[in-house]
Every structure is written in C-alpha cells, then in structure tokens.
Amino acid sequence: MKKLPKAEIKAIIRGADDLIFSGGRSLLAKVLKGSKEKKIYELKLDKSPVYGYFSGQKIDDVLAKVNWCIKNGYLDIEYDYRLPLLVYTPKGWEIEKDIYSDELLEQINEVCFTKEYEFAKQLKDRNRELILLLLDKIETSGRKQYVPFLMEWKKIDYKKVKKRINSVICTLNEEQ
Structure with missing residues (x-):
C-alpha cells in the first residue's frame, strides 16, 4: 500500500481516539470494520463515529491501513509491559x-x-x-x-x- 486517501487516514485517526493508551491495532481494525464481537459492545466502541467505516472490506485490509498509518507517522505503539497500545504522534494528534x-x-x-x-x-x-x-x-x-x-x-x-x-x-x- 503506497498511499491512503486523506478521508481514510482521518477515519483511522478518529477511530483510534477511544483506544489511545487502552487498545491496539487489532481492536482498532475491528472497530473500523464494524465487528459484532462482544468486546466491542462491552467497551461501547460501537458508538465511535467511525464504527463500521470500512464495513465492506476484509479485516486484513483494514489492519493493513492501520499499519500504514503507524508506518507513516500518524499513530505509534507504546508498550504497557508487553501490551502494545496505540498513541498519537504529533502529526496524528494535529489531525x-x-x-x-x-x-x-x-x-x-x-x-x-x-x-x-x-x-x-x-x-x-x-x-x-x-x-x-x-x-x-x-x-x-x-x-x-x-x-x-x-x-x-x-x-x-x-x-x-x-x-x-x-x-x-x-x-x-x-x-x-
């Protein structure tokens, strides 16, 4: 994946907001995909304005887009012991x-x-x-x-x- 449209970058960054310092890439991909997984509802992540934004796509494709945002400096991963958690980079936070x-x-x-x-x-x-x-x-x-x-x-x-x-x-x- 060489480039993402600005609207998709914004959706990924917006979706990450509820997961900053509390969730990782996979959970973000599930939110963006619109997963019906019990954990999504328990954490009220289905209330995110971008829940299901990529509903017509495969979860692996959504995860690849999340990874692209990390690789290109919009999001980053910090570890809480062994648990990888999403954080905003300065570039991502501005958006x-x-x-x-x-x-x-x-x-x-x-x-x-x-x-x-x-x-x-x-x-x-x-x-x-x-x-x-x-x-x-x-x-x-x-x-x-x-x-x-x-x-x-x-x-x-x-x-x-x-x-x-x-x-x-x-x-x-x-x-x-």
Missing part, C-alpha cells in the same frame, strides 16, 4: 484535534439552538490544545449566537480558559 474540535463545535451549535448549556461542563478538563482550537473556531465564525453559551462556559472553567473565552466573547460582540 485528531481538528476533527474532534469540529465535532464539539457541532454539539455546541445544537446546544445554542436548544439553549441547554449543561454541555459546557463536559468541556472542562479536556485537553487544553483542543479547547483553544475550539475557541479559535468559534471566534473565527464571527457568530454572536455563541455568546450566551460562552458566558455559561466561562463560569465553570479554569482561569486560562476563562481568559480566552472572554477574548472570544469580546471579538464576537465587536463584529457587526
């Missing part, structure tokens, strides 16, 4: 951060529509880089509809995040 921040932004859009701001509590204690990228995307949107949500979020997060939220609110309120 996952972008994908995941888009997913969070979609959820925030729904929250802004329903005005049920409890979702803000789920953003606290998330990876700081991810949260700052999410806030950059909100700021870039220029959409004032986010301000009430940001006001609620600001009440519960840490000082550095509050400062960035304040900055985003100011930018959104300044834009016409």
